[in-house]
Amino acid sequence: MSVDFDEVAVEDVSRHFGRRRAVSRVTFRVSRGMILGLLGPNGAGKSTLLAMLATLLRPSSGNIRYGALDSSARASLRARIGVLGHDLFLYPELTARENLAFFGGLYGIADSDSRARTALERAGLDARRDDPVASLSRGMRQRVALERALIHDPRLALLDEPFTGLDDASTEALLARLRSLRDGGAIVILATHDLDLAEGLLDHALFLREGKVIQAMAAPGGLRATYRHVIGRS
Amino acid sequence: MMLRAIWLIVRKDLTVEVRSRELAYTTLFFALSCVLVFAFSLVQEGRAADGVGPGVLWMAIMFAGNLALGRTFERERQAETLRALMLVPAPREAVYLGKLTGIVLLLALTEAVLVPIVAFLFQAEMLAHPFWLISVVATGTIGFAAVGTLFAAMLVRARSRDVLLPVLLYPITVPVIIAGVRGTVAIAQPEFDAEVVRFWLTLLVAFDVVFVTLALWTFEPVMTD
């Protein structure tokens, strides 16, 4: 029942909530081994777009295709999608290891406990693995949340503002992790405000405002200048 | 996959509960406070009115159950973990059944304390036929929780969810409270009539089957945006 795909195609996708159009006729394509950045001010529709890519929301119109599959194969697609949300998706009363083992099990991983340990070691959190998540600092929780999102080796990784509240060391670690994900053949789509960080990281960038794609750039440089030019100071 | 997912969810809920013990204690305490309030309302001249025991029991179960349901899903709202559960490839019905099992266990724990206390305070001879009593209370609780789990999950992202849950839940669970109370009254009768108890028990079992099935069917469409 294991599906896989080489690219994700978003075709003329819109999503509205009542009268408010959150995402308006967005089209783009990403393939394996690519990091795509969604850039834009608050309310631009980045989170909504990520939610649709994650199969949490259905587009009001348009289609999202994962290789040959479209979003009607939702259940099997979910096994290949990893999401790091705004809120961390972690149970505060459970330890880091328990959180990872729990979600690992739900993603169908047989030896979820040892996988959890490996993931925590890689994140440098092995020492705190048996501490409740509530007792960890924000940066550490973010790292655990990232490992939770990636524990099942997803083909598509979706991250919403992953750099929020991270210190330098954690930021470096995250950047390295994302790069190694990309090099391992995953598709990474992340929404971020942090233009300086995005600068060295992204392979492609989409600038969004009020739900629409204002500009798409390949191999982007000079993001801050482009951002100001395209989106302005509003 | 399904069974494993259900087991993981139940185990997770139990672990969280054992660590914090918040739900068990507050639900139990709330149920007992209800009983106390009813006692003061119904006792006249130092004696409880005849036959109010079963009614008090079921009222306490329904109020405490409502609270427990709200709190359980409030927990899943904290770090948006319910969303995370909707993202896993395991069938969503497993999430429903897992949460349902957790709630039923929590309420069973509460009832284990509540039933004897109500029996003593209101001089109701409920404990005379423990097998029947357990059956009636169990099937009633499952029916209430089956509907409640679905509604509480539905309402997680809604506005005014705290007040909407009882508004939606109580009219729909009217058959449960009627059957539960009448069944318990029949058990507490001095001349025990198994026919009557069996009738109410059958009704409760039918309710449970129909509504768990209905909830399983509607969980996916209702939770999908």
Add this chain to the structure above:
Amino acid sequence: MTKWFFYATLLCAAMFAISPFVIANAPYESTMGLVQKVFYYHMPSAWMFLTASVVCGIASARFLITGDSRHDRTAWAAAEMAVLFGLLTLVTGPLWARKAWGTWWIWDARITSSLVGWMIAWAYLILRQYGGPGSEKLAAGLALFGTANVPFIYISVNYWRTIHPATTVVPKLPFSMGFPLWFCVSAFTLLLVVLMKLRVRVAEQQARLDAIYLSLDEEA
């Protein structure tokens, strides 16, 4: 508005205007006197309440299965009708009951079941009003559960208490008692249809307005 709707409204208004006279000409019921006449409004109201509830249940099921908003609009309108006609039933009932049985309220099977059903319809409206975005699906789920619940509510309340008169009152009536009843039933049915059409139309216009807003947004 279409022609048929205009004529239907006219006819409905006319029927209601005439109905007091039709009812007045019906024979005086021996034991109850004038108050018995309330029955001619009470019965049809009850039937319309039931019809509206059934429509709401079916439309909700179709909405959950297909996701088509037309069914959702129908369901919401039907729920409002159910609350309206249910209220009418629950007000006219006690008026009749006071004379017939000596009390305002009786906890019998049919009456109590109707009360519970009415509260479920009301809960549906509360959910639509205060549930925030996304409450269409939730309300549909509630309606479905409410509909599935009908046999359970009826049976449980029935074996709890019962003294409502048998339904066979209607067929056994002599024509002079029967004609006013069927006249009122027709008037009420027409009223239900007219109101539903109006309400669904308002919802449709709202949806169309939303669509216009959205397409405007697109041009910008």
